[in-house]
């Protein structure tokens with residue numbers, strides 16, 4: 001008899017898909033929840049300190065630390081790609097959950113820096129050997145992981161799929177302007193993943209969510225297609241594919257974040273009747289320590305309950321939330337049953353929030369690969 005995923009809740013029956021079964025089950029089911037049962041992460045080897053950036057742009061360790069909380073960032077080197085990082089993170093989440101690759105029905109890869117614009121998730125599927133899974137990309141910048149988690153949860157709740165791997169992976173070092181000190185000091189590369197399993201409604205791990213977009217403010221933060229034309233024949237020309245580097249109006253995005261993130265979290269707390277004091281963790285997109293502090297202040301969350309790894313990794317875009325989750329689960333801070341308020345925000349503009357309950361069993365933690 002498996003132990004309950006949430007104290008007091010009935011354990012979810014373990015689904016047993018056969019290798020021949022189509023990935024979409026599309027049959028009525030009593031499993032109307034989605035439990036977070038595994039996590040993993042992966043980082044490039046090279047770590048670039050603030051001090052090392054001084055050789056590149058006119059900046060200082062003091063400026064970067066005091067304005068952002070960032071001390072270093074990882075930068076993908078030869079052979080390290082969104083695919084390899086995502087597959088490593090997802091493989092660790094799979095092992096943590098105790099699944100086999102053939103158990104996975106759905107792989108959702110949140111990324112804004114795909115290895116292949118046609119889709120990078122299928123490459124991850126192949127690397128994992130998760131042959132039954134349907135795999136596709138989802139792009140919502142720094143909100144991407146949260147949007148993907150919520151999307152995957154809907155497939156599980158509807159009975160369409162039973163096991164999903166949700167990955168956030170980005171390699172923005174490809175797309176920053178390394179001569180622009182306003183942006184190049186902020187971003188880093190990495191990947192994180194969560195294993196999501198259909199469960200009974202009582203054990204649901206995605207307690208409430210909100211998602212928002214405001215395209216009228218898109219220009220605040222872009223990684224946009226360039227405008228170069230190539231003459232074809234006669235009067236015809238075609239646009240040349242290629243993206244301009246990241247451009248950001250930092251102050252506008254900062255103001256947007258400190259206004260919208262508390263609003264979305266307050267709406268979730270009001271909707272569920274959960275008090276801020278009952279939250280175990282605040283797990284926000286890691287963009288700026290000052291944003292984390294401002295949101296924590298709004299909910300009177302003490303600093304020790306606000307998760308931050310900005311000092312080590314900077315802003316890894318879609319990867320920040322699962323990367324941070326994995327770190328805090330593996331070092332024992334996040335325990336089974338803990339309640340987490342999470343929010344992603346960034347380009348689009350896009351933002352969202354979710355109240356999550358972590359249900360990965362601690363016994364599996366010891367067997368999981370790093």
Ligand code: UT7
Pocket residue numbers: 058059060063064067068142181182183185249250251253254257287288291315317345346347
């Ligand atoms: O992940 C997506 C979501 N992104 C965010 O949430 C980011 C939100 N924005 C921010 O975190 C902050 O706005 C930044 C960290 C990007 C910038 O901090 P700031 O306090 O808003 O600085 P600022 O843009 O107002 O710039 C202040 C000064 C400027 O100099 P002047 O014009 O006052 O002489 C900048 O040129 O700081 C200068 N500056 C720098 N100086 C040293 C900008 N970048 C740097 C740098 N080193 N790297």
